[in-house]
Amino acid sequence: MGFRPMVSALMRNKTGAILVALQVAVTLAIVINALFIIVKRVEKMNRDPGIDVENVIITYVRGFGADFDVVDSITNDIDLIKSIPGVVAATVSNHVPLSGSGSGTGLRVVADETVDAVGTARYRWSEEGLDALGAKLSRGRNFYPEEVDYILPESNPPAPPSILVTQELADDLFGDDDALGKTVYWGSMEPSTIVGIIGHMHGSWVNWDKLGNVVVQPGKPAYTTNKYIIRVETGLRDELIPIIEQKLGESNRRRVVKSVRSLEDMAARSYRRDRGMAIILTVVISLLIGLTALVIVGLSSFHVTQRTKQIGTRRALGARRIDIVRQFMLENWLITTAGAALGIVLTIAVAYWLEISFELPRLDWRYLPAGIVGLWILSALAVVVPAQRAASVPPAVATRSI
Amino acid sequence: MFSYNVKLAVKSMRRNPIMTALMVAAIAVGIGVSMTTLTVHHLMSGDPIPRKSDVLFAVTMDSWDPLRPFDDDHPERAPHQLTYGDAERLLAIAAGKRQTAMFESSLIIEPSGGDELPFEAGARVTANDFFAMFDVPFIYGGGWDDSADEAAEAVVVLTKELNERLFGGRDSVGKRLTMQDTRFQVVGVIDEWEPTPRFYDPINGGFQEVNELFIPFSLTRSLELISTGSDWGWKVEDITSFEQWINSEAVWVQYFTELESPGDRSEYVAHLDAYVEEQKKLGRFERPMNNNVYDVMEWMDYHEVVANDAGVLVGLSFLFLVVCLLSTVALLLTKFVGRKSEISLRRALGASRRVIFKQQIVEVAVIGLTGGLIGLLLAVLGLKGIGYLYEAPPGLVRLDWVMVGTAIAVSITSGMLAGLYPAWRVCRIAPAAELKTQ
Numbered sequence: 049m050g051f052r053p054m055v056s057a058l059m060r061n062k063t064g065a066i067l068v069a070l071q072v073a074v075t076l077a078i079v080i081n082a083l084f085i086i087v088k089r090v091e092k093m094n095r096d097p098g099i100d101v102e103n104v105i106i107t108y109v110r111g112f113g114a115d116f117d118v119v120d121s122i123t124n125d126i127d128l129i130k131s132i133p134g135v136v137a138a139t140v141s142n143h144v145p146l147s148g149s150g151s152g153t154g155l156r157v158v159a160d161e162t163v164d165a166v167g168t169a170r171y172r173w174s175e176e177g178l179d180a181l182g183a184k185l186s187r188g189r190n191f192y193p194e195e196v197d198y199i200l201p202e203s204n205p206p207a208p209p210s211i212l213v214t215q216e217l218a219d220d221l222f223g224d225d226d227a228l229g230k231t232v233y234w235g236s237m238e239p240s241t242i243v244g245i246i247g248h249m250h251g252s253w254v255n256w257d258k259l260g261n262v263v264v265q266p267g268k269p270a271y272t273t274n275k276y277i278i279r280v281e282t283g284l285r286d287e288l289i290p291i292i293e294q295k296l297g298e299s300n301r302r303r304v305v306k307s308v309r310s311l312e313d314m315a316a317r318s319y320r321r322d323r324g325m326a327i328i329l330t331v332v333i334s335l336l337i338g339l340t341a342l343v344i345v346g347l348s349s350f351h352v353t354q355r356t357k358q359i360g361t362r363r364a365l366g367a368r369r370i371d372i373v374r375q376f377m378l379e380n381w382l383i384t385t386a387g388a389a390l391g392i393v394l395t396i397a398v399a400y401w402l403e404i405s406f407e408l409p410r411l412d413w414r415y416l417p418a419g420i421v422g423l424w425i426l427s428a429l430a431v432v433v434p435a436q437r438a439a440s441v442p443p444a445v446a447t448r449s450i
Numbered sequence: 451m452f453s454y455n456v457k458l459a460v461k462s463m464r465r466n467p468i469m470t471a472l473m474v475a476a477i478a479v480g481i482g483v484s485m486t487t488l489t490v491h492h493l494m495s496g497d498p499i500p501r502k503s504d505v506l507f508a509v510t511m512d513s514w515d516p517l518r519p520f521d522d523d524h525p526e527r528a529p530h531q532l533t534y535g536d537a538e539r540l541l542a543i544a545a546g547k548r549q550t551a552m553f554e555s556s557l558i559i560e561p562s563g564g565d566e567l568p569f570e571a572g573a574r575v576t577a578n579d580f581f582a583m584f585d586v587p588f589i590y591g592g593g594w595d596d597s598a599d600e601a602a603e604a605v606v607v608l609t610k611e612l613n614e615r616l617f618g619g620r621d622s623v624g625k626r627l628t629m630q631d632t633r634f635q636v637v638g639v640i641d642e643w644e645p646t647p648r649f650y651d652p653i654n655g656g657f658q659e660v661n662e663l664f665i666p667f668s669l670t671r672s673l674e675l676i677s678t679g680s681d682w683g684w685k686v687e688d689i690t691s692f693e694q695w696i697n698s699e700a701v702w703v704q705y706f707t708e709l710e711s712p713g714d715r716s717e718y719v720a721h722l723d724a725y726v727e728e729q730k731k732l733g734r735f736e737r738p739m740n741n742n743v744y745d746v747m748e749w750m751d752y753h754e755v756v757a758n759d760a761g762v763l764v765g766l767s768f769l770f771l772v773v774c775l776l777s778t779v780a781l782l783l784t785k786f787v788g789r790k791s792e793i794s795l796r797r798a799l800g801a802s803r804r805v806i807f808k809q810q811i812v813e814v815a816v817i818g819l820t821g822g823l824i825g826l827l828l829a830v831l832g833l834k835g836i837g838y839l840y841e842a843p844p845g846l847v848r849l850d851w852v853m854v855g856t857a858i859a860v861s862i863t864s865g866m867l868a869g870l871y872p873a874w875r876v877c878r879i880a881p882a883a884e885l886k887t888q
Binding site: 067070082272321325329339342 | 469568
């Protein structure tokens with residue numbers, strides 16, 4: 049059987065066919081664009097942070113009262129934390145990576161303030177800092193314990209002689225040259241020497257395009273709020289969080305334990321917009337695909353019922369069951385494909401609008417063929433049952449009057 | 451006649467339950483999704499203080515680095531916060547009708563009862579004009595007096611929640627509270643107040659709870675209060691004391707003014723220019739003169755309070771609604787066409803085109819309204835889900851009457867739009883031809 053009877057059948061219900069094609073087109077535009085956004089967000093959330101996020105616990109404490117000695121308090125706290133079985137390493141830090149809160153600075157390779165600085169997140173932690181985060185040094189050395197001092201808020205310490213940088217920051221500063229052993233300059237034009245390079249590590253702000261730029265100074269910040277980074281043995285985290293909270297709470301009543309949380313929680317919070325968007329869009333396109341499929345099933349079932357007599361006649365004139373199935377499948381395929389053709393144009397228009405109005409990345413063209421193939425499969429699945437039903441219409445129906 | 455039409459509509463809907471269910475579901479899902487995203491957008495982009503948003507202004511002055519602008523992406527902009535010194539001096543000049551300098555901080559509260567442990571509370575350090583400028587409602591007492599601002603008295607205004615925690619919700623005006631080794635006197639308790647967005651501080655987050663307590667800005671020096679919000683610096687300064695910190699070029703204080711009328715804006719900027727002119731003589735403000743004020747809605751735009759994602763969702767979900775409507779039209783058309791013989795019979799028995807048309811429209815309206823109501827329920831669920839996903843403060847993400855009205859209007863309109871063409875088609879059936887083929 050050729051296209052002609054099919055096309056003429058379609059022409060008899062032109063509006064219906066056009067409506068379904070339009071629906072298919074808009075569906076395609078939404079699904080492809082939404083899927084692209086979802087994939088981008090999931091990729092973003094799944095970036096390797098270079099930190100052992102699952103096994104790190106973050107604690108915020110804050111002392112009060114005139115007689116509170118912050119240095120004593122930090123020293124005792126860290127000793128106490130490290131005495132708890134299962135704790136691998138702990139440090140006090142000025143900020144917590146992935147937390148959304150941090151400190152930024154600019155570094156230069158020359159001591160000239162007219163040259164633009166390279167932006168980076170800046171941390172201060174002890175010789176145990178890398179271990180406490182589970183971050184790995186790729187080359188050079190870590191801080192020596194004697195390089196690490198307490199830093200009081202009212203002190204303005206000189207730039208440290210030794211610093212660590214991530215490979216990404218090193219590349220930003222020195223390009224292809226080896227950064228290890230090189231000198232960089234702070235805003236004050238004081239120099240520091242890069243003694244170690246961290247292979248890869250994320251800083252504080254997950255939405256910043258230079259998330260991988262991190263510089264670390266040696267030091268134990270003794271500010272108002274003290275932030276402890278604690279790494280524990282795999283699997284012990286959830287068990288140790290309440291223990292740490294309790295022990296710190298009991299050890300010093302002149303200090304408020306503000307929070308003890310997993311770094312995983314904090315990172316999830318930083319990514320909650322992305323996660324929320326991915327989940328909402330997933331729900332939306334699931335509903336959309338479900339609806340479109342049901343509508344195709346509903347409409348084709350109805351058409352089968354409508355055309356019982358016609359099918360019976362064809363069967364009586366010698367058409368096989370497979371011919372009937374093929375007729376319905378092909379009819380549906382024609383409509384879907386016409387819709388898909390229009391859908392491509394619409395998809396590109398929507399993608400362009402999203403890119404211009406909302407600064408979204410440009411749609412990857414490979415999503416188009418993938419979307420169309422998906423659509424063919426979906427519509428074929430939706431029409432297969434009604435087509436089977438059509439095929440089971442007995443030829444005798446044609447001879448009966450209604 | 452109307453009730454007869456409704457009866458017919460229900461009957462017809464029942465005859466084809468699957469088709470009807472599909473149509474209702476299509477409209478419900480379309481309305482549910484689009485109302486959910488539209489509500490989120492509406493909440494984010496709404497005017498948080500409609501009566502005054504055109505006379506409240508955020509103040510910026512360009513005290514930044516002579517070598518480069520504050521924001522490379524927007525070189526025309528001055529820093530969005532002021533230095534402490536500038537804020538303090540502007541407050542003293544008091545060129546607007548009302549004004550406040552403010553920042554976020556946090557204090558340790560030591561409850562007097564023996565049982566409760568000390569805890570940290572978020573604080574907004576501000577001048578007393580804050581309460582009058584921003585129409586803050588009080589349950590007990592009120593803001594502090596001008597004299598408290600001038601003399602840096604230890605007075606505090608609590609939120610309803612914090613008053614609940616500390617004083618069991620009773621009138622606590624006149625009660626004492628120890629914070630930072632200082633005895634504070636409670637002068638007021640504010641009522642539920644959730645400006646959405648939190649327009650007075652989009653810098654530290656446009657969608658979060660209002661700070662737990664308020665204390666005078668003039669306490670900053672004596673209590674050595676530091677900001678827990680964001681601070682930005684450009685100048686390399688040797689800072690080894692609190693005194694040096696608050697006299698530094700770092701910007702961390704937000705400044706708002708209320709003017710008599712929107713037209714006073716340029717006059718106010720002239721005041722700022724005059725102030726900066728004086729400061730230039732002292733060797734500060736080396737950049738070109740660039741002082742600016744932004745009214746509330748401009749300030750929201752400046753900080754891109756409406757997330758791009760919210761716009762994307764509204765766009766995509768309205769396309770979704772289009773799909774739902776196309777589905778409904780296709781389904782209705784199929785259904786009506788399938789009822790050609792019945793309609794022809796009614797026509798042959800004397801029903802006019804108008805009567806038939808009316809009946810079809812009533813049927814469509816019933817479907818649209820049913821779908822719309824279910825859609826509203828879906829939107830309530832959707833908003834709950836979004837509130838949960840984004841960890842929004844409870845009560846922030848909710849449907850208001852404007853949105854409920856919009857939803858009902860959209861569902862009926864879209865139901866009608868979807869039904870018009872099929873109903874028209876049905877009316878044009880030639881009864882004779884149709885009946886003959888039987």
